[in-house]
Amino acid sequence: MRRLAFFETAIGRCALAWGPAGVAAVRLPGASDAATRAALLRAVPDAVAAPLRDAGADAALAMTALLAGERDETGAIGLDMDGVGAFESAVYRQARAIPAGQTRSYGEIAAALGDPHLARAVGVALGRNPFVIVVPCHRVLAAGKRTGGFSAPGGVATKLRMLEIERAAFGPRDLFSPP
Helix, strand or coil: CCEEEEEEECCEEEEEEEECCEEEEEECCCCCHHHHHHHHHHHCCCCEECCCCHHHHHHHHHHHHHCCCCCCCHHHCCECCCCCCHHHHHHHHHHHCCCCCCCEEHHHHHHHCCCHHHHHHHHHHHHCCCEECCECHHHEECHHHCCCCCCCCCHHHHHHHHHHHCCCCCCHHHHCCCC
16 A cells, blocks of 8 residues: 655645555645645556555655755655656656755766667656655756756746755856756
């Protein structure tokens, strides 16, 4: 059985679903708790509301700490990769290897996977990322350190806020330069 719970962070109330295999999904704050819950249930329809405990509590604690600008310990969070394809899984492993406060480009991740021409596919995989925060897709930028997209609620503004919290090493002019 997979469980669902909300937890408070510096960017608002996030939600997560977890079970015996690990975290199954994470959602950033939506327009309301109901919207956040609905988004999470689209990813994990069998999740039921429960108090945060065990692996769920540990995951929430690590994500809350990261979003408070503290040490990143999200790498220890186990993920329930059921339904995640091999390519997406490889992209998520690469994204998880990016240290807090640093960024990589879609092209750099594609090159690390062995084919720099897969940058667009990397972007698509990260756009479908069910493990936002734990798989830090916010640390992945477009070429030239431009923001690229961010499919989570709040879009690019949320991405920039998360990078700001992590004190990412980038210049604002780079992020807002035209494509």
